[in-house]
Amino acid sequence: MMVDTSTLGRFHHQRLEFKRCLPAIITSHRTLFTVLWIAAFASVFIWQRNVVVGGFFLFGRTLPPRPIPKLRPVAFNLTDFGGVGDGVTLNTEAFERAVSAISKLGKKGGGQLNVPPGRWLTAPFNLTSHMTLFVAQDAVILGLDDEKYWPLMPPLPSYGYGREHPGPRYGSLIHGQNLKDIVITGHNGTINGQGQTWWKKYRQKRLNHTRGPLVQIMWSSDIVIADITLRDSPFWTLHPYDCKNITIRNVTILAPVTEAPNTDGIDPGKELMINSCEDMLIEDCYISTGDDAIAIKSGWDQYGIAYGRPSMNIMIRNLVVRSVVSAGVSIGSEMSGGVSNVTVENLLVWGSRRAVRIKTAPGRGGFVRHITYRNLTFDNVRVGIVIKTDYNEHPDDGYDPSALPVLRDISFTTVHGQGVRVPVRIHGSEEIPVRNVTFRDMSVGLTYKKKHIFQCAFVQGRVIGTIFPAPCENLDRYNEHGQLVKHSASQNVTDIDYDF
Ligand SMILES: *[C@@H]1O[C@H](CO)[C@@H](O)[C@H](O)[C@H]1NC(C)=O
Ligand SMILES: *[C@@H]1O[C@H](CO)[C@@H](O)[C@H](O)[C@H]1NC(C)=O
Ligand SMILES: *[C@@H]1O[C@H](CO)[C@@H](O)[C@H](O)[C@H]1NC(C)=O
Ligand SMILES: *[C@@H]1O[C@H](CO)[C@@H](O)[C@H](O)[C@H]1NC(C)=O
Numbered sequence: 315m316m317v318d319t320s321t322l323g324r325f326h327h328q329r330l331e332f333k334r335c336l337p338a339i340i341t342s343h344r345t346l347f348t349v350l351w352i353a354a355f356a357s358v359f360i361w362q363r364n365v366v367v368g369g370f371f372l373f374g375r376t377l378p379p380r381p382i383p384k385l386r387p388v389a390f391n392l393t394d395f396g397g398v399g400d401g402v403t404l405n406t407e408a409f410e411r412a413v414s415a416i417s418k419l420g421k422k423g424g425g426q427l428n429v430p431p432g433r434w435l436t437a438p439f440n441l442t443s444h445m446t447l448f449v450a451q452d453a454v455i456l457g458l459d460d461e462k463y464w465p466l467m468p469p470l471p472s473y474g475y476g477r478e479h480p481g482p483r484y485g486s487l488i489h490g491q492n493l494k495d496i497v498i499t500g501h502n503g504t505i506n507g508q509g510q511t512w513w514k515k516y517r518q519k520r521l522n523h524t525r526g527p528l529v530q531i532m533w534s535s536d537i538v539i540a541d542i543t544l545r546d547s548p549f550w551t552l553h554p555y556d557c558k559n560i561t562i563r564n565v566t567i568l569a570p571v572t573e574a575p576n577t578d579g580i581d582p583g584k585e586l587m588i589n590s591c592e593d594m595l596i597e598d599c600y601i602s603t604g605d606d607a608i609a610i611k612s613g614w615d616q617y618g619i620a621y622g623r624p625s626m627n628i629m630i631r632n633l634v635v636r637s638v639v640s641a642g643v644s645i646g647s648e649m650s651g652g653v654s655n656v657t658v659e660n661l662l663v664w665g666s667r668r669a670v671r672i673k674t675a676p677g678r679g680g681f682v683r684h685i686t687y688r689n690l691t692f693d694n695v696r697v698g699i700v701i702k703t704d705y706n707e708h709p710d711d712g713y714d715p716s717a718l719p720v721l722r723d724i725s726f727t728t729v730h731g732q733g734v735r736v737p738v739r740i741h742g743s744e745e746i747p748v749r750n751v752t753f754r755d756m757s758v759g760l761t762y763k764k765k766h767i768f769q770c771a772f773v774q775g776r777v778i779g780t781i782f783p784a785p786c787e788n789l790d791r792y793n794e795h796g797q798l799v800k801h802s803a804s805q806n807v808t809d810i811d812y813d814f
């Protein structure tokens with residue numbers, strides 16, 4: 315049964331709370347209570363499930379399946395190539411035959427592959443240019459969870475390393491290289507990586523290579539990923555690498571959230587991992603994950619500096635994200651090719667450890683600049699805004715510690731929320747000061763009324779207008795009319811407290 319992990323999590327939580335007060339309420343009526351509780355839980359659960367999955371639900375009957383639109387001159391059905399959607403039959407060859415047929419249609423506008431309702435088990439396969447993969451309502455593409463069927467590929471050149479293991483890495487379930495004009499869409503059908511087996515093997519150290527992503531597209535352009543659900547990826551869920559002109563819209567990304575931070579969690583990996591990409595729009599998505607919901611990167615130390623491709627011109631808007639152990643939207647820490655011109659707006663981060671984060675370290679080189687955050691809402695997050703410059707994790711000893719990243723021109727406008735413990739922690743250093751940071755219109759409800767919760771070190775910039783909680787002394791103060799009220803004489807003062 316398909317269940318929204320986040321919904322389950324919330325119910326689980328409520329159930330635990332209920333259980334805790336149970337002994338106090340009943341002694342003799344235990345059985346009756348339990349029966350009533352199960353009935354109530356089940357009916358709410360069923361109702362919720364139908365709201366989430368069906369959209370329409372009338373007396374146990376769902377509406378007939380939505381007809382599949384024709385988005386290319388030629389459309390195929392996976393069954394035309396021998397596909398069987400029984401959840402058991404392996405469909406790798408059916409997918410490969412379909413892709414091969416579509417690859418011959420490029421000059422005629424390409425082709426569409428419809429994946430009809432059913433459960434379509436497959437090993438990894440490659441896409442082709444001018445292709446639309448359409449995953450129908452109630453269709454699930456299931457990733458085969460036996461690594462023997464997953465091809466090995468060279469490490470990402472800007473990483474020089476398989477990330478989890480040296481040497482080659484597993485490719486992705488759905489993969490593409492050097493392509494143009496790719497669409498992955500549907501009526502909210504699902505691509506399910508069946509990551510459970512992978513996570514278990516990873517924890518037990520039974521894998522010899524870095525796990526494979528769910529969807530990975532490299533060195534390609536004109537990509538649209540829309541109206542689908544991606545879940546339970548073995549590793550990164552959606553990974554454009556050195557791509558140009560990408561739209562990701564109305565996509566749901568789900569992975570189990572770990573309830574206990576810092577324990578040996580499930581660690582499925584960053585959900586939307588962006589590497590060295592240019593001209594990208596991400597909008598109207600819901601991401602709930604065990605790691606960063608979105609991570610924007612551009613290569614690791616000397617490998618990233620040599621590869622030299624920034625991530626730039628990225629717009630992220632209208633997103634709801636949750637990251638129990640990491641951050642909602644992260645930039646870095648691997649940012650050695652540079653990251654610039656990123657806008658994040660209308661973002662709601664709930665029930666998370668951190669909301670937005672920029673992280674780097676000496677050795678990275680590169681830059682993070684022209685980053686604009688607008689209209690952020692934090693709902694029960696531990697730390698709201700984080701900038702960290704000592705994220706000392708390196709691929710090998712060959713990095714150059716004098717390659718210092720530049721962090722500058724970062725602005726936060728309209729930041730609200732409630733239940734936040736530390737709203738701001740900007741930890742610049744003497745080597746890597748953070749320059750030209752602007753805060754305007756900020757008011758965040760706090761968990762604890764403590765003095766030093768707007769924490770700063772080595773940061774230069776300003777606050778404009780009313781800011782709550784009171785900003786650190788490192789920043790200049792301006793009034794609503796943009797007039798300087800107080801010039802800071804203590805940009806380099808350190809007031810960072812990780813214990814709080
Ligand atoms: C798509 O399906 C997922 C998983 O079933 C669900 O959580 C999400 O709300 C659906 N998205 C839309 C836009 O209906
Ligand atoms: C695809 O094939 C299945 C099984 O033959 C059929 O039920 C379905 O109607 C076909 N869909 C389209 C869009 O042709
Ligand atoms: C997909 O293409 C890449 C690059 O050509 C190749 O390394 C990989 O083996 C292919 N994957 C499959 C499943 O054929
Ligand atoms: C998002 O996807 C859902 C499910 O496919 C669809 O019903 C809805 O119209 C889409 N929303 C937008 C804005 O495209």
Ligand SMILES: *[C@@H]1O[C@H](CO)[C@@H](O)[C@H](O)[C@H]1NC(C)=O
Pocket residue numbers: 461520521522
């Ligand atoms: C990993 O390598 C070891 C030693 O070479 C080998 O015995 C084992 O089968 C390999 N495991 C996998 C999953 O490939």
Ligand SMILES: *[C@@H]1O[C@H](CO)[C@@H](O)[C@H](O)[C@H]1NC(C)=O
Pocket residue numbers: 495496535536537538559560
């Ligand atoms: C970007 O990709 C979309 C979708 O393929 C395409 O319609 C559009 O023309 C592309 N834009 C540019 C500037 O190439």
Ligand SMILES: *[C@@H]1O[C@H](CO)[C@@H](O)[C@H](O)[C@H]1NC(C)=O
Pocket residue numbers: 626627628629655657
């Ligand atoms: C910055 O990125 C946006 C897309 O988010 C783009 O429209 C704009 O042209 C970029 N600005 C520059 C100076 O490249």
Ligand SMILES: *[C@@H]1O[C@H](CO)[C@@H](O)[C@H](O)[C@H]1NC(C)=O
Pocket residue numbers: 660661662689691
């Ligand atoms: C701010 O973002 C929230 C979603 O997080 C949205 O509901 C609201 O409309 C946005 N406000 C503006 C002024 O765009």
Ligand SMILES: *[C@@H]1O[C@H](CO)[C@@H](O)[C@H](O)[C@H]1NC(C)=O
Pocket residue numbers: 684723724725750752
């Ligand atoms: C500071 O950053 C803002 C954007 O946040 C930019 O418009 C401005 O030009 C920058 N100022 C300097 C002196 O670089």
Ligand SMILES: *[C@@H]1O[C@H](CO)[C@@H](O)[C@H](O)[C@H]1NC(C)=O
Pocket residue numbers: 743744745746747772803805806
């Ligand atoms: C603060 O530190 C920066 C670089 O770390 C340095 O350039 C600057 O002169 C220092 N400012 C003061 C007032 O000491």
